[in-house]
Amino acid sequence: MGGPNAPASGYFVELDNGRTFVLDMGPGVFVELQKTADPAACELLLSHVHPDHTADIPGLLVWRRFHPTAPSKNKNLLVGPADIHQRIGTMCAAMGDESDSDLSDTFINVRAVPGEALMIGGEPSDGGAVVTPFEMVHPVPTVGYRVEADGFSFAYSGDSAWTEKLVELARGVDVFICEATWCAKEDGVPPNMHMSGYEAGRAAALAGVKKLVLTHIPPYANGEEALEAARTTFDGDIELAYLGMEFGS
Numbered sequence: 001m002g003g004p005n006a007p008a009s010g011y012f013v014e015l016d017n018g019r020t021f022v023l024d025m026g027p028g029v030f031v032e033l034q035k036t037a038d039p040a041a042c043e044l045l046l047s048h049v050h051p052d053h054t055a056d057i058p059g060l061l062v063w064r065r066f067h068p069t070a071p072s073k074n075k076n077l078l079v080g081p082a083d084i085h086q087r088i089g090t091m092c093a094a095m096g097d098e099s100d101s102d103l104s105d106t107f108i109n110v111r112a113v114p115g116e117a118l119m120i121g122g123e124p125s126d127g128g129a130v131v132t133p134f135e136m137v138h139p140v141p142t143v144g145y146r147v148e149a150d151g152f153s154f155a156y157s158g159d160s161a162w163t164e165k166l167v168e169l170a171r172g173v174d175v176f177i178c179e180a181t182w183c184a185k186e187d188g189v190p191p192n193m194h195m196s197g198y199e200a201g202r203a204a205a206l207a208g209v210k211k212l213v214l215t216h217i218p219p220y221a222n223g224e225e226a227l228e229a230a231r232t233t234f235d236g237d238i239e240l241a242y243l244g245m246e247f248g249s
């Protein structure tokens, strides 16, 4: 869920070869993307279908199809798990006519299959990224993504409850962007949905990451509590995610 200074969820990646992609496109992300890059040139990778990760896609579609001088020149990848393409199509159709449910005029639909690496933005020899989806635990099919490019690596949990797969997802990465929705709360939270800061820290410690970035903290929650919780289980570098945060090689 976004806040006054935090469109969410969405993460922009620019490779050394100039190619770009976005991980998730929740409310406010399309607006920020317009300040940073050509929205019609980005590949789009989705962790899952929940609206706080996809709600800006209809706006992006309008840009890609109807911008008078800069519509999308090429089809870009739309990557996501399970039946997400159909569900995103239905969401867009509800805002236009029925033909909007087929996005194949402007996107190449690619299913994110856990464990099957994808080349995004070109082959690795041409500066492209190797992106590997991992199955996460959430009420709908959800993947986290491990991204390796240009001698730098990061992992993104998407939304997930604790799972051993987090350790595999984030093993040895430079930066682990991990959700900590429950902050310092462990008891009385719904099962199989989200993580606390304690769990995010535990995943970071077991995976041996260099830096942990806590994200997906609701605007009405206290991020400092998530930070303190994570510090009890991970003694490496930890920060709360914020708008405009950058990292890379």
Ligand SMILES: [Zn+2]
Residues within 6 Å of the ligand: 048, 050, 138, 159
């Ligand atoms: Zn979700």
Ligand SMILES: [Zn+2]
Residues within 6 Å of the ligand: 001, 009, 050, 052, 053, 159, 216
């Ligand atoms: Zn979410």
